[in-house]
Amino acid sequence: MPTIGFHCSHEQIAPSQLLEDVKHAEAAGFTAAMCSDHLAPWSTDQGQSGYAWSWLGAALNATSLPFGVVTAPGQRYHPAITAQAIGTLGEMFPGRFWAALGSGEAVNEHVTGDGWPRKELRDRRLLECADVIRRLLEGEEVSYDGLITVDRAKVWSRPSTRPDLVAAAVSSGTAGRAAGWADGLITVNQQEGGDRKALEAYRAKGGRGQTRLQLHVSWAPSEDEALDIAMSQWRSNVFGSPVAWDTDSVEAFDELGRHVTEDDVKRAVHVSSDLESHAARIRQGLEDGFDAVMVHFVGTDQSAFIDAFGSEVLPQFADAPRGAGPLAGAAGGTTGRSTS
Template structure:
Protein backbone atom coordinates (compact mmCIF):
# COMPACT_ATOMS: atom_id res chain seq x y z
CA UNK A 1 0.00 0.00 0.00
CA UNK A 2 1.23 3.50 -0.82
CA UNK A 3 2.41 5.57 2.13
CA UNK A 4 1.39 9.22 2.26
CA UNK A 5 3.89 11.62 3.80
CA UNK A 6 4.19 15.25 4.84
CA UNK A 7 6.74 17.38 2.99
CA UNK A 8 8.65 19.87 5.16
CA UNK A 9 9.44 22.90 2.98
CA UNK A 10 12.23 24.79 4.74
CA UNK A 11 12.18 27.50 2.07
CA UNK A 12 8.72 28.59 3.18
CA UNK A 13 8.22 27.80 6.85
CA UNK A 14 10.22 28.60 9.99
CA UNK A 15 11.83 25.40 11.36
CA UNK A 16 10.01 25.66 14.69
CA UNK A 17 6.67 25.86 12.88
CA UNK A 18 7.72 22.94 10.66
CA UNK A 19 8.51 20.88 13.74
CA UNK A 20 5.03 21.59 15.08
CA UNK A 21 3.57 20.72 11.67
CA UNK A 22 5.32 17.37 11.36
CA UNK A 23 4.21 16.41 14.88
CA UNK A 24 0.68 17.36 13.90
CA UNK A 25 1.00 15.40 10.64
CA UNK A 26 1.89 12.22 12.53
CA UNK A 27 -1.09 12.68 14.84
CA UNK A 28 -3.34 13.33 11.83
CA UNK A 29 -2.39 10.03 10.23
CA UNK A 30 0.40 10.84 7.78
CA UNK A 31 2.69 7.82 7.34
CA UNK A 32 6.04 9.49 6.71
CA UNK A 33 7.86 12.78 6.17
CA UNK A 34 10.30 14.27 3.70
CA UNK A 35 12.52 17.35 3.98
CA UNK A 36 13.96 19.77 1.46
CA UNK A 37 17.57 20.91 1.83
CA UNK A 38 18.20 24.38 0.39
CA UNK A 39 20.43 27.34 1.20
CA UNK A 40 18.06 29.78 -0.51
CA UNK A 41 14.32 29.96 -1.20
CA UNK A 42 13.03 30.36 -4.76
CA UNK A 43 11.33 33.66 -3.89
CA UNK A 44 11.81 36.42 -1.37
CA UNK A 45 8.09 35.95 -0.59
CA UNK A 46 8.89 32.47 0.75
CA UNK A 47 11.36 34.03 3.12
CA UNK A 48 13.01 31.08 4.91
CA UNK A 49 15.71 28.46 4.39
CA UNK A 50 16.76 26.67 7.55
CA UNK A 51 19.50 24.03 7.78
CA UNK A 52 17.74 20.74 7.09
CA UNK A 53 20.17 18.39 8.85
CA UNK A 54 19.82 20.15 12.21
CA UNK A 55 16.05 20.06 11.87
CA UNK A 56 15.99 16.38 10.87
CA UNK A 57 17.55 15.33 14.16
CA UNK A 58 14.90 17.25 16.10
CA UNK A 59 12.03 16.04 13.92
CA UNK A 60 13.03 12.39 14.05
CA UNK A 61 13.35 12.57 17.83
CA UNK A 62 9.96 14.28 18.09
CA UNK A 63 8.09 11.70 15.96
CA UNK A 64 8.23 8.03 15.03
CA UNK A 65 7.88 8.70 11.29
CA UNK A 66 10.33 7.52 8.63
CA UNK A 67 12.08 10.50 7.02
CA UNK A 68 13.87 11.32 3.81
CA UNK A 69 15.82 14.32 2.55
CA UNK A 70 16.78 15.51 -0.94
CA UNK A 71 20.43 16.56 -1.05
CA UNK A 72 22.99 17.68 -3.66
CA UNK A 73 26.52 16.64 -2.68
CA UNK A 74 29.60 17.85 -4.51
CA UNK A 75 29.75 21.65 -4.21
CA UNK A 76 28.03 23.20 -1.21
CA UNK A 77 28.42 19.88 0.63
CA UNK A 78 31.52 17.70 0.59
CA UNK A 79 30.43 14.05 0.14
CA UNK A 80 32.29 12.95 3.27
CA UNK A 81 30.22 15.38 5.36
CA UNK A 82 27.00 14.05 3.82
CA UNK A 83 28.12 10.48 4.52
CA UNK A 84 28.76 11.47 8.14
CA UNK A 85 25.32 13.12 8.40
CA UNK A 86 23.58 10.10 6.85
CA UNK A 87 25.54 7.77 9.10
CA UNK A 88 24.62 9.68 12.25
CA UNK A 89 20.88 9.81 11.53
CA UNK A 90 20.95 6.17 10.43
CA UNK A 91 22.70 5.15 13.66
CA UNK A 92 20.35 7.15 15.89
CA UNK A 93 17.14 6.16 14.10
CA UNK A 94 17.71 2.74 12.52
CA UNK A 95 15.55 1.92 9.52
CA UNK A 96 13.83 5.33 9.50
CA UNK A 97 15.98 7.41 7.15
CA UNK A 98 16.77 7.67 3.44
CA UNK A 99 18.61 10.29 1.43
CA UNK A 100 17.89 11.24 -2.16
CA UNK A 101 20.85 12.58 -4.12
CA UNK A 102 20.68 14.95 -7.08
CA UNK A 103 22.85 17.30 -9.10
CA UNK A 104 21.65 20.49 -7.43
CA UNK A 105 20.62 24.02 -8.33
CA UNK A 106 22.73 27.15 -8.76
CA UNK A 107 20.59 29.11 -6.31
CA UNK A 108 21.99 26.96 -3.51
CA UNK A 109 25.42 26.01 -4.79
CA UNK A 110 26.80 29.35 -6.06
CA UNK A 111 27.57 30.42 -2.47
CA UNK A 112 30.92 28.58 -2.59
CA UNK A 113 32.17 30.99 -5.26
CA UNK A 114 33.01 28.12 -7.58
CA UNK A 115 31.62 28.12 -11.09
CA UNK A 116 28.33 26.38 -11.82
CA UNK A 117 29.23 23.32 -13.93
CA UNK A 118 27.44 22.05 -17.01
CA UNK A 119 24.75 19.42 -16.42
CA UNK A 120 26.95 16.58 -17.69
CA UNK A 121 29.74 17.62 -15.33
CA UNK A 122 27.33 17.87 -12.42
CA UNK A 123 26.08 14.36 -13.18
CA UNK A 124 29.62 12.99 -13.29
CA UNK A 125 30.41 14.77 -10.02
CA UNK A 126 27.31 13.30 -8.38
CA UNK A 127 28.32 9.82 -9.53
CA UNK A 128 31.70 10.24 -7.85
CA UNK A 129 29.99 11.48 -4.68
CA UNK A 130 27.69 8.45 -4.61
CA UNK A 131 30.64 6.08 -4.73
CA UNK A 132 32.45 8.02 -2.00
CA UNK A 133 29.38 8.10 0.26
CA UNK A 134 28.69 4.38 -0.19
CA UNK A 135 32.28 3.44 0.60
CA UNK A 136 32.29 5.64 3.71
CA UNK A 137 29.02 4.15 4.92
CA UNK A 138 30.61 0.69 4.54
CA UNK A 139 33.30 1.81 6.96
CA UNK A 140 36.09 2.14 4.41
CA UNK A 141 38.81 4.78 4.49
CA UNK A 142 38.42 6.77 1.29
CA UNK A 143 40.83 8.84 -0.76
CA UNK A 144 39.65 10.11 -4.13
CA UNK A 145 40.95 12.53 -6.74
CA UNK A 146 38.50 13.65 -9.41
CA UNK A 147 35.73 16.20 -9.67
CA UNK A 148 35.65 15.94 -5.88
CA UNK A 149 38.72 15.37 -3.72
CA UNK A 150 38.73 13.20 -0.60
CA UNK A 151 41.78 12.60 1.59
CA UNK A 152 41.80 9.60 3.94
CA UNK A 153 38.23 10.08 5.16
CA UNK A 154 36.49 7.59 7.41
CA UNK A 155 33.03 7.77 8.96
CA UNK A 156 33.32 6.29 12.42
CA UNK A 157 29.67 6.36 13.54
CA UNK A 158 27.49 4.33 11.21
CA UNK A 159 24.30 2.23 11.32
CA UNK A 160 24.50 -1.53 10.95
CA UNK A 161 22.61 -1.18 7.65
CA UNK A 162 23.40 1.86 5.47
CA UNK A 163 20.31 3.97 4.70
CA UNK A 164 19.08 3.82 1.08
CA UNK A 165 20.51 6.32 -1.39
CA UNK A 166 17.70 7.35 -3.73
CA UNK A 167 18.19 8.84 -7.19
CA UNK A 168 16.48 12.19 -7.84
CA UNK A 169 15.24 12.69 -11.42
CA UNK A 170 12.78 14.77 -13.43
CA UNK A 171 13.50 13.35 -16.90
CA UNK A 172 13.26 9.90 -18.45
CA UNK A 173 16.96 9.97 -19.31
CA UNK A 174 17.99 10.78 -15.76
CA UNK A 175 15.67 8.11 -14.35
CA UNK A 176 17.35 5.55 -16.61
CA UNK A 177 20.79 6.76 -15.48
CA UNK A 178 19.80 6.54 -11.80
CA UNK A 179 19.17 2.82 -12.28
CA UNK A 180 22.96 2.36 -12.47
CA UNK A 181 23.55 3.38 -8.87
CA UNK A 182 20.39 4.19 -6.87
CA UNK A 183 18.45 2.19 -4.27
CA UNK A 184 15.20 3.79 -5.47
CA UNK A 185 13.84 6.72 -7.47
CA UNK A 186 12.22 10.03 -6.50
CA UNK A 187 10.58 12.63 -8.72
CA UNK A 188 7.94 15.37 -8.60
CA UNK A 189 4.37 15.50 -9.86
CA UNK A 190 4.06 15.66 -13.65
CA UNK A 191 1.59 14.35 -16.25
CA UNK A 192 0.82 10.69 -15.65
CA UNK A 193 2.25 9.68 -19.03
CA UNK A 194 5.59 11.27 -18.19
CA UNK A 195 5.74 9.66 -14.76
CA UNK A 196 4.87 6.27 -16.25
CA UNK A 197 7.68 6.67 -18.80
CA UNK A 198 10.14 7.55 -16.01
CA UNK A 199 9.18 4.51 -13.95
CA UNK A 200 9.41 2.24 -16.99
CA UNK A 201 12.82 3.62 -17.93
CA UNK A 202 14.13 3.14 -14.40
CA UNK A 203 12.83 -0.42 -14.05
CA UNK A 204 13.80 -1.50 -17.57
CA UNK A 205 17.36 -0.32 -16.90
CA UNK A 206 17.49 -2.55 -13.82
CA UNK A 207 16.49 0.02 -11.22
CA UNK A 208 15.53 -1.52 -7.89
CA UNK A 209 13.92 -0.29 -4.68
CA UNK A 210 11.11 2.03 -3.73
CA UNK A 211 9.53 4.74 -5.85
CA UNK A 212 8.91 8.15 -4.25
CA UNK A 213 6.87 11.10 -5.52
CA UNK A 214 6.59 14.65 -4.23
CA UNK A 215 3.24 16.25 -5.06
CA UNK A 216 2.68 20.00 -4.77
CA UNK A 217 -0.86 20.91 -3.71
CA UNK A 218 -2.67 24.08 -2.74
CA UNK A 219 -5.84 23.69 -0.71
CA UNK A 220 -8.11 26.14 1.05
CA UNK A 221 -11.85 26.06 1.84
CA UNK A 222 -12.52 28.49 -1.03
CA UNK A 223 -11.20 28.05 -4.57
CA UNK A 224 -10.05 31.65 -4.89
CA UNK A 225 -8.04 31.32 -1.69
CA UNK A 226 -6.39 28.11 -2.90
CA UNK A 227 -5.47 29.88 -6.14
CA UNK A 228 -4.14 32.93 -4.30
CA UNK A 229 -1.92 30.78 -2.07
CA UNK A 230 -0.48 28.88 -5.01
CA UNK A 231 0.14 32.00 -7.09
CA UNK A 232 1.70 33.98 -4.25
CA UNK A 233 4.01 31.22 -3.02
CA UNK A 234 4.77 29.02 -6.02
CA UNK A 235 4.83 31.09 -9.21
CA UNK A 236 8.64 31.28 -9.00
CA UNK A 237 8.76 27.46 -9.17
CA UNK A 238 7.08 26.84 -12.52
CA UNK A 239 10.16 27.06 -14.74
CA UNK A 240 11.38 23.79 -16.27
CA UNK A 241 15.04 22.79 -16.57
CA UNK A 242 17.50 24.24 -17.28
CA UNK A 243 16.07 27.53 -15.95
CA UNK A 244 15.26 26.14 -12.49
CA UNK A 245 18.78 24.69 -12.26
CA UNK A 246 20.66 27.75 -13.51
CA UNK A 247 18.91 30.81 -12.02
CA UNK A 248 21.06 31.72 -9.05
CA UNK A 249 19.00 33.94 -6.72
CA UNK A 250 15.56 34.43 -5.22
CA UNK A 251 15.57 37.99 -6.54
CA UNK A 252 16.04 36.78 -10.12
CA UNK A 253 13.33 34.14 -9.72
CA UNK A 254 10.98 36.90 -8.57
CA UNK A 255 11.76 39.10 -11.58
CA UNK A 256 11.28 36.36 -14.18
CA UNK A 257 8.05 35.16 -12.55
CA UNK A 258 6.32 38.55 -12.37
CA UNK A 259 3.99 37.72 -15.25
CA UNK A 260 3.33 34.06 -14.42
CA UNK A 261 -0.41 33.35 -14.35
CA UNK A 262 -2.40 31.07 -12.08
CA UNK A 263 -3.00 28.85 -15.13
CA UNK A 264 0.76 28.35 -15.42
CA UNK A 265 1.02 27.61 -11.69
CA UNK A 266 -1.66 24.96 -12.07
CA UNK A 267 0.76 23.12 -14.35
CA UNK A 268 3.01 22.52 -11.34
CA UNK A 269 0.57 22.54 -8.41
CA UNK A 270 -2.63 20.58 -7.83
CA UNK A 271 -4.88 23.55 -6.92
CA UNK A 272 -8.38 22.94 -5.58
CA UNK A 273 -10.72 23.59 -2.67
CA UNK A 274 -12.26 20.15 -3.31
CA UNK A 275 -10.71 17.56 -0.99
CA UNK A 276 -12.32 14.76 -3.01
CA UNK A 277 -10.55 15.99 -6.13
CA UNK A 278 -7.22 16.07 -4.27
CA UNK A 279 -7.81 12.48 -3.14
CA UNK A 280 -8.63 11.38 -6.68
CA UNK A 281 -5.51 12.99 -8.11
CA UNK A 282 -3.31 11.44 -5.44
CA UNK A 283 -4.92 8.05 -6.06
CA UNK A 284 -4.05 8.41 -9.74
CA UNK A 285 -0.40 8.88 -8.85
CA UNK A 286 -0.50 5.91 -6.47
CA UNK A 287 -1.91 3.69 -9.23
CA UNK A 288 1.32 4.21 -11.17
CA UNK A 289 3.14 2.23 -8.49
CA UNK A 290 4.67 4.86 -6.22
CA UNK A 291 5.46 3.40 -2.81
CA UNK A 292 5.47 6.75 -1.03
CA UNK A 293 3.90 10.08 -1.94
CA UNK A 294 5.03 13.19 -0.04
CA UNK A 295 2.30 15.83 -0.09
CA UNK A 296 3.57 19.41 -0.12
CA UNK A 297 1.01 22.11 0.61
CA UNK A 298 2.63 25.16 -0.98
CA UNK A 299 1.12 27.59 1.53
CA UNK A 300 3.13 28.82 4.49
CA UNK A 301 0.32 27.98 6.92
CA UNK A 302 0.27 24.21 7.35
CA UNK A 303 -2.19 23.58 10.19
CA UNK A 304 -5.47 23.69 8.27
CA UNK A 305 -4.00 21.60 5.43
CA UNK A 306 -2.78 18.88 7.81
CA UNK A 307 -6.12 18.74 9.62
CA UNK A 308 -8.17 18.64 6.40
CA UNK A 309 -6.06 16.05 4.59
CA UNK A 310 -5.75 13.94 7.73
CA UNK A 311 -9.49 13.93 8.30
CA UNK A 312 -10.78 13.69 4.71
CA UNK A 313 -8.12 12.86 2.11
CA UNK A 314 -6.01 10.14 3.74
CA UNK A 315 -9.06 8.05 4.74
CA UNK A 316 -10.40 8.22 1.16
CA UNK A 317 -7.05 7.09 -0.22
CA UNK A 318 -6.78 4.17 2.18
CA UNK A 319 -10.37 3.13 1.59
CA UNK A 320 -9.82 3.14 -2.18
CA UNK A 321 -6.64 1.12 -1.82
Protein backbone atom coordinates in the same frame (compact mmCIF):
# COMPACT_ATOMS: atom_id res chain seq x y z
CA MET B 1 -2.38 1.41 3.82
CA PRO B 2 -0.08 2.83 1.17
CA THR B 3 2.43 5.44 2.29
CA ILE B 4 1.04 8.97 2.10
CA GLY B 5 3.80 11.26 3.33
CA PHE B 6 4.13 14.89 4.37
CA HIS B 7 6.72 17.13 2.72
CA CYS B 8 8.41 19.75 4.91
CA SER B 9 9.45 22.79 2.87
CA HIS B 10 12.28 24.63 4.62
CA GLU B 11 12.13 27.41 2.04
CA GLN B 12 8.66 28.46 3.16
CA ILE B 13 8.30 27.83 6.88
CA ALA B 14 10.49 28.69 9.86
CA PRO B 15 12.17 25.59 11.34
CA SER B 16 10.43 25.87 14.71
CA GLN B 17 6.98 26.02 13.09
CA LEU B 18 7.87 23.27 10.62
CA LEU B 19 8.67 20.97 13.54
CA GLU B 20 5.21 21.59 14.98
CA ASP B 21 3.70 20.99 11.54
CA VAL B 22 5.30 17.58 11.06
CA LYS B 23 4.19 16.47 14.53
CA HIS B 24 0.67 17.62 13.62
CA ALA B 25 0.90 15.70 10.33
CA GLU B 26 1.83 12.48 12.10
CA ALA B 27 -1.09 12.89 14.53
CA ALA B 28 -3.43 13.46 11.56
CA GLY B 29 -2.44 10.18 9.90
CA PHE B 30 0.43 10.91 7.50
CA THR B 31 2.74 7.89 7.63
CA ALA B 32 6.06 9.30 6.42
CA ALA B 33 7.84 12.60 5.94
CA MET B 34 10.59 14.21 3.92
CA CYS B 35 12.17 17.62 3.66
CA SER B 36 14.10 19.83 1.29
CA ASP B 37 17.70 20.96 1.87
CA HIS B 38 18.31 24.50 0.60
CA LEU B 39 20.47 27.46 1.48
CA ALA B 40 18.10 29.91 -0.22
CA PRO B 41 14.35 30.02 -0.89
CA TRP B 42 12.90 30.25 -4.39
CA SER B 43 11.41 33.70 -3.78
CA THR B 44 11.51 36.49 -1.24
CA ASP B 45 7.82 35.77 -0.52
CA GLN B 46 8.84 32.31 0.70
CA GLY B 47 11.46 33.92 2.90
CA GLN B 48 12.91 30.99 4.90
CA SER B 49 15.62 28.35 4.57
CA GLY B 50 16.47 26.45 7.72
CA TYR B 51 19.41 24.04 7.87
CA ALA B 52 17.91 20.65 7.09
CA TRP B 53 20.41 18.46 8.94
CA SER B 54 19.98 20.20 12.30
CA TRP B 55 16.23 20.13 11.90
CA LEU B 56 16.13 16.45 10.87
CA GLY B 57 17.60 15.36 14.20
CA ALA B 58 14.83 17.21 16.02
CA ALA B 59 12.10 15.94 13.68
CA LEU B 60 13.18 12.30 13.88
CA ASN B 61 13.32 12.55 17.66
CA ALA B 62 9.92 14.27 17.92
CA THR B 63 8.07 11.78 15.67
CA SER B 64 8.11 8.08 14.86
CA LEU B 65 7.87 8.70 11.12
CA PRO B 66 10.30 7.36 8.52
CA PHE B 67 12.05 10.42 7.12
CA GLY B 68 14.01 11.46 4.06
CA VAL B 69 15.84 14.45 2.69
CA VAL B 70 16.59 15.60 -0.85
CA THR B 71 20.16 16.92 -0.87
CA ALA B 72 22.90 17.81 -3.36
CA PRO B 73 26.45 16.67 -2.60
CA GLY B 74 29.46 17.82 -4.56
CA GLN B 75 29.78 21.58 -4.18
CA ARG B 76 28.19 23.18 -1.11
CA TYR B 77 28.60 19.81 0.66
CA HIS B 78 31.68 17.66 0.36
CA PRO B 79 30.48 14.05 -0.03
CA ALA B 80 32.37 12.96 3.07
CA ILE B 81 30.38 15.48 5.12
CA THR B 82 27.13 14.31 3.55
CA ALA B 83 28.07 10.71 4.37
CA GLN B 84 28.84 11.65 7.98
CA ALA B 85 25.46 13.42 8.32
CA ILE B 86 23.60 10.43 6.86
CA GLY B 87 25.57 8.04 9.04
CA THR B 88 24.82 9.95 12.24
CA LEU B 89 21.06 10.10 11.64
CA GLY B 90 21.05 6.48 10.52
CA GLU B 91 22.83 5.38 13.69
CA MET B 92 20.54 7.39 15.95
CA PHE B 93 17.31 6.36 14.21
CA PRO B 94 17.89 2.91 12.67
CA GLY B 95 15.75 2.03 9.67
CA ARG B 96 13.96 5.39 9.58
CA PHE B 97 16.14 7.59 7.39
CA TRP B 98 16.93 7.81 3.70
CA ALA B 99 18.67 10.44 1.59
CA ALA B 100 17.88 11.36 -2.00
CA LEU B 101 20.85 12.69 -3.94
CA GLY B 102 20.44 15.23 -6.73
CA SER B 103 22.79 17.32 -8.84
CA GLY B 104 21.69 20.59 -7.21
CA GLU B 105 20.75 24.13 -8.20
CA ALA B 106 22.92 27.19 -8.67
CA VAL B 107 20.81 29.27 -6.28
CA ASN B 108 22.17 27.13 -3.43
CA GLU B 109 25.58 26.09 -4.69
CA HIS B 110 27.04 29.35 -6.03
CA VAL B 111 27.93 30.48 -2.49
CA THR B 112 31.16 28.46 -2.57
CA GLY B 113 32.50 30.82 -5.24
CA ASP B 114 33.26 27.91 -7.54
CA GLY B 115 31.91 27.89 -11.07
CA TRP B 116 28.57 26.22 -11.70
CA PRO B 117 29.32 23.16 -13.87
CA ARG B 118 27.38 22.40 -17.01
CA LYS B 119 24.77 19.63 -16.81
CA GLU B 120 26.83 16.66 -17.95
CA LEU B 121 29.56 17.53 -15.45
CA ARG B 122 27.02 17.86 -12.64
CA ASP B 123 25.68 14.43 -13.53
CA ARG B 124 29.17 12.94 -13.49
CA ARG B 125 29.93 14.66 -10.19
CA LEU B 126 26.75 13.26 -8.65
CA LEU B 127 27.69 9.75 -9.74
CA GLU B 128 31.12 10.14 -8.14
CA CYS B 129 29.57 11.51 -4.94
CA ALA B 130 27.03 8.69 -4.71
CA ASP B 131 29.80 6.10 -5.02
CA VAL B 132 31.96 7.81 -2.39
CA ILE B 133 29.05 8.24 0.04
CA ARG B 134 28.02 4.61 -0.37
CA ARG B 135 31.54 3.34 0.27
CA LEU B 136 31.96 5.56 3.32
CA LEU B 137 28.66 4.38 4.78
CA GLU B 138 29.77 0.80 4.27
CA GLY B 139 32.84 1.45 6.41
CA GLU B 140 35.58 1.95 3.84
CA GLU B 141 38.37 4.47 4.05
CA VAL B 142 38.05 6.35 0.77
CA SER B 143 40.50 8.35 -1.32
CA TYR B 144 39.40 9.61 -4.70
CA ASP B 145 40.59 12.01 -7.39
CA GLY B 146 38.11 13.14 -10.04
CA LEU B 147 35.58 15.94 -10.26
CA ILE B 148 35.63 15.62 -6.47
CA THR B 149 38.69 14.96 -4.32
CA VAL B 150 38.65 12.80 -1.20
CA ASP B 151 41.71 12.13 0.94
CA ARG B 152 41.57 9.16 3.33
CA ALA B 153 38.03 9.84 4.54
CA LYS B 154 36.28 7.50 6.94
CA VAL B 155 32.86 7.71 8.63
CA TRP B 156 33.27 6.29 12.11
CA SER B 157 29.71 6.59 13.46
CA ARG B 158 27.23 4.82 11.24
CA PRO B 159 24.39 2.29 11.46
CA SER B 160 24.84 -1.44 10.98
CA THR B 161 22.61 -1.22 7.87
CA ARG B 162 23.39 1.56 5.42
CA PRO B 163 20.53 4.02 4.83
CA ASP B 164 19.18 4.01 1.29
CA LEU B 165 20.70 6.43 -1.20
CA VAL B 166 17.89 7.41 -3.53
CA ALA B 167 18.00 9.14 -6.90
CA ALA B 168 16.25 12.50 -7.14
CA ALA B 169 15.30 12.85 -10.81
CA VAL B 170 12.78 14.74 -12.92
CA SER B 171 13.59 13.69 -16.49
CA SER B 172 13.30 10.16 -17.83
CA GLY B 173 16.93 10.33 -18.95
CA THR B 174 18.21 11.17 -15.48
CA ALA B 175 15.95 8.55 -13.90
CA GLY B 176 17.17 5.87 -16.28
CA ARG B 177 20.83 6.69 -15.68
CA ALA B 178 20.31 6.60 -11.92
CA ALA B 179 19.07 3.02 -12.02
CA GLY B 180 22.66 1.80 -11.98
CA TRP B 181 23.48 3.24 -8.55
CA ALA B 182 20.30 4.19 -6.68
CA ASP B 183 18.42 2.30 -3.99
CA GLY B 184 15.18 4.00 -5.03
CA LEU B 185 13.71 6.95 -6.92
CA ILE B 186 11.91 10.17 -6.08
CA THR B 187 10.44 12.48 -8.71
CA VAL B 188 7.91 15.32 -8.77
CA ASN B 189 4.45 15.60 -10.29
CA GLN B 190 4.58 16.63 -13.93
CA GLN B 191 2.15 17.32 -16.72
CA GLU B 192 1.35 14.74 -19.41
CA GLY B 193 2.51 11.81 -17.31
CA GLY B 194 6.11 12.97 -17.00
CA ASP B 195 6.39 11.56 -13.48
CA ARG B 196 5.11 8.16 -14.63
CA LYS B 197 7.58 8.22 -17.53
CA ALA B 198 10.46 8.88 -15.13
CA LEU B 199 9.34 5.91 -13.04
CA GLU B 200 9.05 3.70 -16.11
CA ALA B 201 12.52 4.69 -17.29
CA TYR B 202 13.98 3.88 -13.88
CA ARG B 203 12.35 0.45 -13.74
CA ALA B 204 13.16 -0.31 -17.39
CA LYS B 205 16.87 0.13 -16.63
CA GLY B 206 16.65 -2.23 -13.66
CA GLY B 207 16.06 0.39 -10.97
CA ARG B 208 15.40 -1.18 -7.59
CA GLY B 209 13.84 -0.17 -4.30
CA GLN B 210 11.03 2.11 -3.23
CA THR B 211 9.75 4.84 -5.55
CA ARG B 212 8.17 8.09 -4.43
CA LEU B 213 6.18 10.85 -6.07
CA GLN B 214 6.41 14.31 -4.54
CA LEU B 215 3.04 15.93 -5.20
CA HIS B 216 2.68 19.71 -5.00
CA VAL B 217 -0.86 20.69 -4.01
CA SER B 218 -2.80 23.79 -3.02
CA TRP B 219 -6.05 23.41 -1.12
CA ALA B 220 -8.35 25.94 0.53
CA PRO B 221 -12.11 26.14 1.19
CA SER B 222 -12.57 28.15 -2.02
CA GLU B 223 -11.04 27.72 -5.46
CA ASP B 224 -9.90 31.35 -5.59
CA GLU B 225 -8.11 31.07 -2.27
CA ALA B 226 -6.39 27.84 -3.30
CA LEU B 227 -5.15 29.52 -6.48
CA ASP B 228 -4.03 32.64 -4.59
CA ILE B 229 -1.93 30.46 -2.26
CA ALA B 230 -0.27 28.71 -5.17
CA MET B 231 0.39 31.95 -7.03
CA SER B 232 1.83 33.65 -3.96
CA GLN B 233 4.12 30.82 -2.86
CA TRP B 234 4.94 28.62 -5.85
CA ARG B 235 5.01 30.83 -8.95
CA SER B 236 8.83 30.82 -8.87
CA ASN B 237 8.90 27.01 -8.90
CA VAL B 238 7.18 26.33 -12.20
CA PHE B 239 10.32 26.39 -14.35
CA GLY B 240 12.05 23.39 -15.82
CA SER B 241 15.58 22.91 -17.06
CA PRO B 242 17.74 24.91 -17.47
CA VAL B 243 16.08 27.83 -15.66
CA ALA B 244 15.42 26.11 -12.34
CA TRP B 245 18.96 24.73 -12.08
CA ASP B 246 21.01 27.57 -13.55
CA THR B 247 19.35 30.69 -12.06
CA ASP B 248 21.58 31.75 -9.18
CA SER B 249 19.71 34.35 -7.12
CA VAL B 250 16.43 34.72 -5.27
CA GLU B 251 15.97 38.13 -6.87
CA ALA B 252 16.19 36.60 -10.33
CA PHE B 253 13.51 34.06 -9.43
CA ASP B 254 11.35 36.94 -8.19
CA GLU B 255 11.68 38.65 -11.56
CA LEU B 256 10.92 35.45 -13.44
CA GLY B 257 7.90 34.87 -11.23
CA ARG B 258 6.39 38.22 -12.25
CA HIS B 259 5.68 36.75 -15.68
CA VAL B 260 4.10 33.48 -14.51
CA THR B 261 0.40 33.00 -15.25
CA GLU B 262 -2.25 31.16 -13.30
CA ASP B 263 -2.26 28.45 -15.96
CA ASP B 264 1.51 28.04 -15.53
CA VAL B 265 1.05 27.46 -11.80
CA LYS B 266 -1.81 25.01 -12.33
CA ARG B 267 0.50 22.91 -14.48
CA ALA B 268 2.99 22.65 -11.59
CA VAL B 269 0.59 22.45 -8.64
CA HIS B 270 -2.62 20.46 -8.21
CA VAL B 271 -4.90 23.37 -7.28
CA SER B 272 -8.38 22.56 -6.02
CA SER B 273 -10.81 23.31 -3.20
CA ASP B 274 -12.27 19.81 -3.71
CA LEU B 275 -10.66 17.27 -1.39
CA GLU B 276 -11.95 14.45 -3.60
CA SER B 277 -9.90 15.88 -6.44
CA HIS B 278 -6.78 15.73 -4.27
CA ALA B 279 -7.57 12.16 -3.24
CA ALA B 280 -7.96 11.22 -6.90
CA ARG B 281 -4.56 12.71 -7.75
CA ILE B 282 -2.90 10.74 -4.95
CA ARG B 283 -4.69 7.62 -6.13
CA GLN B 284 -3.42 8.22 -9.66
CA GLY B 285 0.16 8.32 -8.41
CA LEU B 286 -0.27 5.02 -6.60
CA GLU B 287 -1.95 3.43 -9.63
CA ASP B 288 0.93 4.63 -11.81
CA GLY B 289 3.19 2.43 -9.69
CA PHE B 290 4.70 4.71 -7.05
CA ASP B 291 5.14 3.09 -3.65
CA ALA B 292 4.54 6.38 -1.82
CA VAL B 293 3.09 9.81 -2.50
CA MET B 294 4.71 12.63 -0.52
CA VAL B 295 2.24 15.51 -0.38
CA HIS B 296 3.53 19.08 -0.34
CA PHE B 297 0.95 21.74 0.46
CA VAL B 298 2.52 24.87 -1.02
CA GLY B 299 1.00 27.29 1.49
CA THR B 300 2.72 28.55 4.62
CA ASP B 301 -0.14 27.87 7.07
CA GLN B 302 -0.16 24.08 7.17
CA SER B 303 -2.63 23.49 9.98
CA ALA B 304 -5.95 23.66 8.09
CA PHE B 305 -4.52 21.58 5.24
CA ILE B 306 -3.29 18.89 7.64
CA ASP B 307 -6.66 18.71 9.40
CA ALA B 308 -8.62 18.59 6.14
CA PHE B 309 -6.47 15.88 4.58
CA GLY B 310 -6.35 13.97 7.85
CA SER B 311 -10.14 13.85 8.14
CA GLU B 312 -11.24 13.59 4.50
CA VAL B 313 -8.39 12.31 2.31
CA LEU B 314 -6.12 9.95 4.24
CA PRO B 315 -8.94 7.69 5.53
CA GLN B 316 -9.80 6.82 1.92
CA PHE B 317 -6.51 4.91 1.70
CA ALA B 318 -6.73 3.11 5.03
CA ASP B 319 -7.76 -0.23 3.51
CA ALA B 320 -5.67 0.01 0.33
CA PRO B 321 -2.72 -2.40 -0.10
CA ARG B 322 0.58 -1.19 1.25
CA GLY B 323 3.38 -0.44 -1.23
CA ALA B 324 5.79 -3.20 -2.11
CA GLY B 325 9.02 -3.76 -0.25
CA PRO B 326 10.11 -3.43 3.37
CA LEU B 327 9.12 -0.37 5.36
CA ALA B 328 7.31 1.35 2.51
CA GLY B 329 8.02 4.99 3.17
CA ALA B 330 11.26 4.27 5.00
CA ALA B 331 13.46 2.81 2.30
CA GLY B 332 14.11 4.31 -1.07
CA GLY B 333 13.34 8.44 -1.73
CA THR B 334 12.48 16.26 -5.04
CA THR B 335 12.15 19.10 -4.31
CA GLY B 336 12.28 21.14 -2.46
CA ARG B 337 13.59 20.52 -5.90
CA SER B 338 17.16 19.21 -5.81
CA THR B 339 16.25 17.02 -8.75
CA SER B 340 17.31 17.09 -12.37
